[in-house]
Amino acid sequence: MSVREDLRDALADERRVPRPPEPAAMVIFGASGDLTARKLVPALYDLAAARRLPMGFAVVGVSRTKMSHEQFRERLRGSLERHRPQNFSEEVWESFSRSLFYLPGDSRLPETYEELRDFLKRLDAERGTGGNRIFYLASSPSLFAPTVGRLGEAGLSREEDGSYVRLVVEKPFGRDLESARRLNADLLRHFREDQIYRIDHYLGKETVQNILALRFANGIFEPVWNQHYVDHVQITVAEDIGIEGRGAFYEEAGALRDIVQNHMMQLLCLTAMEPPVAFDAEPVRDEKVKVLSAVRPLPEERVEEVAVRGQYGRGWIWGEEVAGYREEEGVSPDSTTETYAALKLYIDNWRWAGVPFYVRTGKRLPKKVTEIAIRFKPTPHTPFARAAGAEPNVLVIRIQPEEGISLKIGAKIPGAGFEVGSVNMDLLYGTAFLEEVPEAYQRLLLDLMLGDATLFIRADEAEAAWSILDPVLRAWSEARDVPAYPAGSWGPEEAEELLRRDGRRWRRP
Numbered sequence: 097m098s099v100r101e102d103l104r105d106a107l108a109d110e111r112r113v114p115r116p117p118e119p120a121a122m123v124i125f126g127a128s129g130d131l132t133a134r135k136l137v138p139a140l141y142d143l144a145a146a147r148r149l150p151m152g153f154a155v156v157g158v159s160r161t162k163m164s165h166e167q168f169r170e171r172l173r174g175s176l177e178r179h180r181p182q183n184f185s186e187e188v189w190e191s192f193s194r195s196l197f198y199l200p201g202d203s204r205l206p207e208t209y210e211e212l213r214d215f216l217k218r219l220d221a222e223r224g225t226g227g228n229r230i231f232y233l234a235s236s237p238s239l240f241a242p243t244v245g246r247l248g249e250a251g252l253s254r255e256e257d258g259s260y261v262r263l264v265v266e267k268p269f270g271r272d273l274e275s276a277r278r279l280n281a282d283l284l285r286h287f288r289e290d291q292i293y294r295i296d297h298y299l300g301k302e303t304v305q306n307i308l309a310l311r312f313a314n315g316i317f318e319p320v321w322n323q324h325y326v327d328h329v330q331i332t333v334a335e336d337i338g339i340e341g342r343g344a345f346y347e348e349a350g351a352l353r354d355i356v357q358n359h360m361m362q363l364l365c366l367t368a369m370e371p372p373v374a375f376d377a378e379p380v381r382d383e384k385v386k387v388l389s390a391v392r393p394l395p396e397e398r399v400e401e402v403a404v405r406g407q408y409g410r411g412w413i414w415g416e417e418v419a420g421y422r423e424e425e426g427v428s429p430d431s432t433t434e435t436y437a438a439l440k441l442y443i444d445n446w447r448w449a450g451v452p453f454y455v456r457t458g459k460r461l462p463k464k465v466t467e468i469a470i471r472f473k474p475t476p477h478t479p480f481a482r483a484a485g486a487e488p489n490v491l492v493i494r495i496q497p498e499e500g501i502s503l504k505i506g507a508k509i510p511g512a513g514f515e516v517g518s519v520n521m522d523l524l525y526g527t528a529f530l531e532e533v534p535e536a537y538q539r540l541l542l543d544l545m546l547g548d549a550t551l552f553i554r555a556d557e558a559e560a561a562w563s564i565l566d567p568v569l570r571a572w573s574e575a576r577d578v579p580a581y582p583a584g585s586w587g588p589e590e591a592e593e594l595l596r597r598d599g600r601r602w603r604r605p
């Protein structure tokens with residue numbers, strides 16, 4: 097191999113393996129909670145196993161439960177062993193666990209922050225965390241603003257001597273446009289926008305990022321990715337699980353707030369946006385905001401024409417009988433919270449004029465599947481007979497499971513005569529590359545430490561997503577009846593009708 101080739105390969109490797117993050121202390125508010133144990137600490141552990149954490153790194157957990165550092169570590173070890181026994185290594189844990197610390201405290205009280213400030217200073221001196229701080233809001237959303245207020249008052253949001261301070265905000269980001277605006281204003285009182293990382297774990301999924309690669313790293317899709325060729329788009333986030341013991345949370349949220357406002361709006365943006373000039377935070381987020389701003393406002397007084405909701409009743413999933421939503425723990429017996437939502441959206445811009453985007457999500461549907469299906473227009477004329485069930489081209493981007501891409505094309509059915517049927521060309525993402533696919537939180541936490549906000553939500557983006565849904569939220573808050581659907585079905589009959597009116601039907605993924 098020539099020196100020139102050696103150099104080329106070394107540069108390519110450098111681009112693929114990002115630079116290591118700077119030393120830092122990550123403070124997690126809500127450290128005794130579910131998210132910390134199931135997602136955040138396992139993701140940090142995976143980064144440690146992959147040697148992606150800096151030498152001077154520490155986690156400081158904060159919540160009210162009284163625990164010592166050692167008890168905190170034992171609790172997290174138990175969770176790692178329980179949830180991912182195959183990934184657990186005693187050696188990695190031994191060194192990683194030494195970077196875990198715990199500080200009992202109420203995040204509403206100023207004294208918690210005095211103790212925290214002193215503790216962080218000690219970590220800088222003893223563990224080499226370098227004065228860099230990440231504050232992760234993983235407690236209940238009602239504590240987001242008060243916690244940020246206290247951080248600001250304690251001077252902990254201020255950056256000193258070339259060090260950074262970053263703030264991570266979990267979902268849900270508000271519960272409507274007004275509360276999201278208020279929350280943004282509360283955060284921006286103490287942190288600059290470029291210090292704030294609003295998280296949506298869908299953006300950490302490799303297959304979600306792959307939407308951009310598919311669209312903008314291939315020349316063949318872009319020319320047909322518009323209203324000249326696309327008949328309509330269907331985005332589905334279906335779950336077979338119910339609310340998994342989160343009744344109190346879900347009663348306040350519902351499908352629209354829990355999934356549509358964040359994950360589905362992100363999928364919509366990545367599918368519909370214009371090519372960004374660079375894969376950097378501002379250009380990517382500018383393009384997403386343009387899509388959200390171009391979504392035609394939904395008419396509050398005629399919401400039923402464009403939006404359908406539903407609530408699951410008793411039914412069968414994978415051969416097992418399951419309870420209805422109103423029978424779940426923490427749910428009111430006359431609850432009107434939606435566990436299913438479907439919308440018809442238009443993006444009024446040059447590329448998408450007149451193309452409907454149908455989006456749907458639901459709990460207790462027949463299977464877990466997230467996909468984006470681009471349905472192309474039929475050919476203007478066909479000289480062949482079409483077999484029953486033959487369809488125009490459909491490009492399906494499968495986000496999960498069986499991650500990959502499938503293109504439905506017309507092909508001659510073997511034999512005498514000339515009849516055309518539909519066949520699928522499938523690419524399975526998992527078999528195409530040898531690399532292990534990182535968990536969404538692993539990717540996002542690494543980007544956060546590297547200061548790359550491309551896969552995080554900007555303030556105006558969160559508000560633009562809420563402003564699309566606000567009319568539906570208002571209309572649904574007044575309606576008394578929610579159409580029921582049996583668990584294990586594809587949702588209420590009204591959702592079928594939404595597409596039937598347009599001469600279309602939902603896919604059965």
Ligand SMILES: NC(=O)C1=CN([C@@H]2O[C@H](COP(=O)(O)OP(=O)(O)OC[C@H]3O[C@@H](n4cnc5c(N)ncnc54)[C@H](OP(=O)(O)O)[C@@H]3O)[C@@H](O)[C@H]2O)C=CC1
Pocket residue numbers: 125126127128129130131132134158159160161201202203204233234235236237239266267268
């Ligand atoms: N769990 C998940 O899979 C996901 C969660 N999220 C979001 O993450 C956040 C946390 O969710 P989750 O972990 O499930 O919630 P939990 O109810 O499991 O945890 C809440 C945490 O907040 C702490 N807490 C509550 N009040 C205070 C207080 N006054 N001061 C300090 N700590 C307090 C609790 O600890 P203590 O009682 O000891 O004080 C606990 O550690 C929420 O915003 C949620 O929407 C987002 C995506 C997925």
Ligand SMILES: O=C1O[C@H](COP(=O)(O)O)[C@@H](O)[C@H](O)[C@H]1O
Pocket residue numbers: 335354355466
């Ligand atoms: O944010 C949430 O997402 C999960 C679904 O995430 P996925 O990665 O499993 O697709 C959903 O179950 C939960 O209700 C919601 O809060």
